[in-house]
Amino acid sequence: MKQAHPLVTRDEEQELALKLFVVLSRAHSAVARITEADIARHGFSPGEFAILEALYHRGPLLLGEVQRKILVASGGVTYLVDRLVAQGLVERQDCPNDRRARFAALTPRGEALLASIFPAHAEAVERAAAGLSPEEKRKAIALLRKLGLAAAE
Amino acid sequence: MKQAHPLVTRDEEQELALKLFVVLSRAHSAVARITEADIARHGFSPGEFAILEALYHRGPLLLGEVQRKILVASGGVTYLVDRLVAQGLVERQDCPNDRRARFAALTPRGEALLASIFPAHAEAVERAAAGLSPEEKRKAIALLRKLGLAAAE
DNA sequence: CTGTTTCATTTCAGCACTAAGATTACGACC
DNA sequence: GGTCGTAATCTTAGTGCTGAAATGAAACAG
Numbered sequence: 186m187k188q189a190h191p192l193v194t195r196d197e198e199q200e201l202a203l204k205l206f207v208v209l210s211r212a213h214s215a216v217a218r219i220t221e222a223d224i225a226r227h228g229f230s231p232g233e234f235a236i237l238e239a240l241y242h243r244g245p246l247l248l249g250e251v252q253r254k255i256l257v258a259s260g261g262v263t264y265l266v267d268r269l270v271a272q273g274l275v276e277r278q279d280c281p282n283d284r285r286a287r288f289a290a291l292t293p294r295g296e297a298l299l300a301s302i303f304p305a306h307a308e309a310v311e312r313a314a315a316g317l318s319p320e321e322k323r324k325a326i327a328l329l330r331k332l333g334l335a336a337a338e
Numbered sequence: 339m340k341q342a343h344p345l346v347t348r349d350e351e352q353e354l355a356l357k358l359f360v361v362l363s364r365a366h367s368a369v370a371r372i373t374e375a376d377i378a379r380h381g382f383s384p385g386e387f388a389i390l391e392a393l394y395h396r397g398p399l400l401l402g403e404v405q406r407k408i409l410v411a412s413g414g415v416t417y418l419v420d421r422l423v424a425q426g427l428v429e430r431q432d433c434p435n436d437r438r439a440r441f442a443a444l445t446p447r448g449e450a451l452l453a454s455i456f457p458a459h460a461e462a463v464e465r466a467a468a469g470l471s472p473e474e475k476r477k478a479i480a481l482l483r484k485l486g487l488a489a490a491e
Numbered sequence: 492c493t494g495t496t497t498c499a500t501t502t503c504a505g506c507a508c509t510a511a512g513a514t515t516a517c518g519a520c521c
Numbered sequence: 522g523g524t525c526g527t528a529a530t531c532t533t534a535g536t537g538c539t540g541a542a543a544t545g546a547a548a549c550a551g
Contacts, residue, residue, distance in 0.1 A: 216489045263531055285530065310352075329361040336466050411539045413538080416500065416502080
């Protein structure tokens, strides 16, 4: 299909890949450090907050959907949802069509909490990403999406 | 200084930042999943391998330098170096100028091991990054570096 | 010197999460 | 309508790492 890029040797290609991996890791960890500090202010772990955010924006989700969305191991979903249930922010609901499956959904209290803390969180994310202009953000989004989709096969 | 970008509203800016954060997280985790699977083949955790790699490419490093390079908590360096010392791959060396500080350095066995496994690891990273052309990799590297440096303050 | 502050590393307790296996339920096919 | 493969969730034991406090050493002020 696509011929190897003729002006780039294998070694240069490999060096680019290694460099890309380094800056990707460092950028992610620098940005995550900021957003996670904001999350920690409210006493949540990253995984807990990821679930709250997913349910807040998409409504009730099957636990398996939650797992795919937030990328944790199967046991992790159970663990995290249990903790949020214990805080009264999330509840499990039986799935009418499939007795194996269950929904996770925000309780009214969880809904209210997220409505109150999400705007400030979005601003923290905005500050963390403030190093790029809107054009640059758009380019970075397109490139990262392409990279991520290819790496996920 | 730089005027707010006049064609982009606050809400659009925030949405871009949130989207960027999502694709950054997903790209990182997709790529890391591939490289960590390769690392696990040799029985190392990501942190252990990061230390081996740093010492392999830069030679002996002070433990504090290792910490900054691989971005772990202070206790993490001690823990990880201890494990590598127990496997005979790394050794601690006293620092002549400062009795508080210590170097970590590869042993001959660690050096030989890395020489034997690093090429295949580099190829795994190359495959993980194969979704982008060399031009795209260069653009992504520049953008991610800018983003990462700004987020790290 | 002496005291205080700062720095490099280690110790230790604890936590967020993983991975493997168990459980229960669906679905399709004889 | 049993059987078999597969899917969704939960259980459990364990791990890789964090964060705070402790240790010991340097640096600097007075």
